[in-house]
Amino acid sequence: MGALRLAGRFVNDLAAAVLAAGAVLLAWRIAGGPWLPAAATAIGAGLLWLLRPFAARVTAVKVIAGARVAGLPAVGARARRAGAVRWTVALGSVAGVLVTLAGWRWPAAELTVVALAALCAVTLRAWQVVRRQRATLDKIATKIAKTRPQFAIYNCRPRGSAYQIAMWKDLLAASVRPGIVVVRQESALRELQDRVPWPVVLCPRSADLEAVLAPTLRTVFYVNSVARNTDMVAWRGPRHIYLGHGDSDKALSSSPSHAMFDEIWVAGRHSIDRYAAAGVVIEPAKFVAVSRPQLAALRDPDPNEPQTALYAPTWDGYNSKTRLSSLREGERIVADLIGAGLRVVFRPHALSRQTRAGRKAIRRIEGLLRDDARRTGAEHQWGKVASAPGFVTVASIAHVLVTDPSSVVVDFLATGRPIVVIRPRGDAEAPDAPVTGLDARVLEGVYVVPSSLTGFRDEVRVALGEDPRAGERAVATAAVLGEKPAGGWDGPWRDQLARVLGPAGDQ
Incomplete structure (x- = not known):
C-alpha cells in the first residue's frame, strides 16, 4: 500500500x-x-x-x-x-x-x-x-544581532504590504533608531528590500523567528491583522504593538485578534470606542492614543493652484463586509469631476492593482485623465506621481476629497475641507440611512452620494461652494481625532516611541 x-x-x-x-x-x-x-x-x-x-x-x-x-x-x-x-x-x-x-x-x-x-x-x-x-541557527542570530535592531516591523503578507509599512516608515526612520523588517515570504522580501531603510530578513518557519530576537530588540510593530501574526506574538521578550495601517470604521479596524497584542496604538477615543461598538472586549490598559502622527506634514493648498479634487477609492476587500470600493464607477466619477472644471488627482488603493478588474478600471481612468490633460492642458495627476507620495502630500493640494468608507476619510478630516463619500453598493439609498464602514458621527460631516452616482456633481458643487456641512465636520473631527496635540500631530507618537524604545542611541 x-x-x-x-x-x-x-x-x-x-x-x-x-x-x-x-x-x-x-x-x-x-x-x-x-x-x-x-x-x-x-x-x-x-x-x-x-x-x-x-x-x-x-x-x-x-x-x-x-x-x-x-x-x-x-x-x-x-x-x-x-x-x-x-x-x-x-x-x-x-x-x-x-x-x-x-x-x-x-x-x-x-x-x-x-x-x-x-x-x-x-x-x-x-x-x-x-x-x-x-x-547553526544561533550563528544566524548572531549575524542579525550585529545590526542591533531596537524595533522590528513584522509582516507575513506575501505581497502588497509596502503601502502599509510606508505609512509608518518615515516616522520610524525619523526616530533614528535601528530597526529590522521581518517577513515570511520570499515575494515580500523582494518587494520590500529596496523600499525600506532597514535590513529585511526572511524567516520561513516559525522556529526561524527566534533568530531575529536580538538582545537589543525591544518592540515588534504589526501593520496588519493577518492570522500568522500569532507566530511572532508567541515569542515573549519584546513588546508586541499593533499599529495597523490607517484609522477607519471598517470591520478589520476592530478585529478581536488585536487582543493578543501587548499594546494597540490608536488615534484617539473614537478608535477605542469602535471596539466596544463592535462587541469586541479588550483590556482598556492595552490602548495607547498616539493621535495621527502622519498629519504633522499636512499643509493648505496653494491659493495660486486650480481647484483640485482628490479621488481616492478603497479596494474591494476580502468579503462582502469589506467590499466598499467605488472603483468600478470611477470612470464616471472622474468624468464628472473633469466636467466640473476640476483638476483631478487619482490615487487608487494599492491593492486594487492586484486584481484584473482593478487594473482594468485603473487603466480606463488614467486614460481618461491623460486624454483630458492632452486636450485641455489640465495638470491632472495619476500613476506614481499621485500614489508614490504619502497620503498627506496629495491631501495637502486637494480642495475636496472623493472617496469610499476608509481611513482616508479620517485623515482628511484634519484638513477641515469637504469630503464626498460614495455609498457602497448594497447599502440603503435613503439620504439618512447609515453607511457601511462609516461612523455615524463622521457621517454627519460628509456629503454622501448613492452608488448610482445620482446627484454626484451637484454634491461636489455644494461642497466646494457654501459647504453647509462644515460645522458638523468640525464636530466630527473633534470626536474622531480630538484636539490637535500641543506638540503637534506627531507629539504623542514621539513620546510613546521614546517610552517603548528608550532614548535615541540607547542600545
Missing part, C-alpha cells in the same frame, strides 16, 4: 520518465546503431524524471535569507536552484532524444550522465544549505 501511495503522488513524473525513455528508444530505432548507448541514454533520461520530484522538494525548502545583513543568503538563491532543477531535467531529456536521433549515440549517453550529475549537485547543495542553517 505504501508503494502504491508513493506511486500515486508521483504518477506524472513516472509517466514522464516512461515517455522520455520511450522517446530515446524510438529515436534509436529510427537512427539505428548499437543498442548499448541508446539503452544508457534511455535509462538516464528516465532517471532525470524519476529524481525530479525529490530534487524539486529539496530545492523548494525555504531558508532564512535577507537583505543588508552580512552573511545571509540573498532571496534569489533558492529560486535559482529550483529553476536549475527544472531546466536540467527538461533539457537533459530532450537533448538525449535529439542527439540520439541525430545518430550521435555515445554523446547522447554522456549528455544524460552530465545532466544527472548536475541535478544531483544542485540537490546536494540545496540540502547542505538547509541542513547547515538549521544546525
